[in-house]
Amino acid sequence: MNRRHHDMGGLAAGPVERAEHAHAPWEKKVDALLRLLLAKRVMTLDELRRGIEEIGPDAYDRLGYFERWITSIGNILLEKGIVTVAELGEAMASVRRAAAAAGRR
Amino acid sequence: MSHPHDDPHPHQPDIEDAPLGYHETLTEALLALLRDKGVFSADELRRTLEEIDSRSPADGARLVARSWIDPAFRERLLHDVNAAARELGIDAGGIPIRAVADTEQVHNVIVCTLCSCYPRLLLGAAPDWYKSRAYRSRVVREPRAVLREFGLELPDEVQVVVHDATAELRYLVLPCRPAGTEGWDEPALAALVTRDCMIGTAMPIVPG
Amino acid sequence: MSPRFRPGDAVRVRAWDPPGHVRTPFYTRGRRGVVLAVAAVHPNPEELAYGRSGLPAQPVYRVAFSQAELWGEAAERTSDRTVADLQERWLEPAP
Structure with a gap:
């Protein structure tokens, strides 16, 4: 029987690490973005989950929680044709230019 | 001297001085694109962020x-x-x-x-x-x-x-x-x- | 769609392992449990995950498993239980 990487109930693992971090502003924006996309019926929670499950075991373990979310959201929106690769490329370049202009790299 | 209540986004040195990460960039880019396309408005985004912060x-x-x-x-x-x-x-x-x-x-x-x-x-x-x-x-x-x-x-x-x-x-x-x-x-x-x-x-x- | 199972019914979770988006945890597959209640009637997440409607909606059951059934000899305490919400097409009668 093949077990998928995210389906981890019952596996051995180390102690539960209880340190908590406050969400960064951009992480809250990922959360808000998902809520808006669900409310507008642009995508479903199941699509989000499927997108997270498809990022591969290495990325699943390496990425932070909201990094997984935004990766999935980006891929689902590309798949649906809501955004195109070129639009996203230009928009990301624009975000970087604005950050650099504000003294942030 | 600045008045703390005048600035809606108080400076957060640990966060805002960090390098702009790939996923943060992707997030901001998607937000801007979807706003431009009219999927949601800046006001809807602001209200959703407030809603998230209001829960405890x-x-x-x-x-x-x-x-x-x-x-x-x-x-x-x-x-x-x-x-x-x-x-x-x-x-x-x-x-x-x-x-x-x-x-x-x-x-x-x-x-x-x-x-x-x-x-x-x-x-x-x-x-x-x-x-x-x-x-x-x-x-x-x-x-x-x-x-x-x-x-x-x-x-x-x-x-x-x-x-x-x-x-x-x-x-x-x-x-x-x-x-x-x-x-x-x-x-x-x-x-x-x-x-x-x-x-x-x-x-x-x-x-x- | 009227529910096929009722509270108290013994069911076995299908021992499938298809690729794709699935909401039946691996650790329940092939295991025998007892229906506690019909939890909801929902569109199929295995279809919703691919942008389809998932209709018609299907019953989802709260199914209780003993730790002994799930983990056998390795169970921490056999009388403890785990309850999962499982979709009807993943369940078969286990009289």
Whole structure:
């Protein structure tokens, strides 16, 4: 029987690490973005989950929680044709230019 | 000298001086693109962010405390959490939430082994550990060992029931009212109900 | 769609392992449990995940498993239980 990487109930693992971090502003924006996309019926929670499950075991373990979310959201929106690769490329370049202009790299 | 209340975005050196990461860039780019395309407005985004910030375990704690002093409310809560929350002016959202009540014989604990489903509208954002591989993997198999790490040692005669939120339902643990709180009012009782009490990894403790 | 199972019915989770988006945890597959209640009637997440409607909606059951059934000899305490919300097409009668 093949077990998928995210389906981890019952596996051995180390102690539960209880340190908590406050969400960064951009992480809250990922959360808000998902809520808006669900409310507008642009995508479903199941699509989000499927997108997270498809990022591969290495990325699943390496990425932070909201990094997984935004990766999935980006891929689902590309798949649906809501955004195109070129639009996203230009928009990301624009975000970087604005950050650099504000003294942030 | 600047006045703190004039600036809606106080400087956060740890966050804003950090390099702009790939995923943050992707997030900002998607937000800008979707705004430009009219999928949502800047105002809708702002209100959604405020809504996220407004949620905390205090809402869930009010429901629990009310259920301790009002048996009829408790029945309604066990029947339909979302409707009972509305009675107290709390919007618990569209996803049904089910309350699982502890008794002297049963201790409930919640998890989502497949992702991180959590009653966010009553408890606010889930703690990091709830979303961790360690918690999601282990709590279904060795709940007592996990609870012991949280400082909760359950007697042998108490049955542990783990609820794995695998469908579009969320769970909220309704802990037992602790002894020594007879006559307490609702706000005093609510103050005993922590987030972890409603996940099942803690029990309300009366300061002594 | 009227529910096929009722509270108290013994069911076995299908021992499938298809690729794709699935909401039946691996640790329940092939295991025998007892229906506690019909939890909801929902569109199929296995279809919703791919942008389809998931209709018709199907019953989802709260199914309780003993720790002994899930983990055998390795169970921490055999009388403890785990409850999962499972879709009807993943369940078969286990009289």
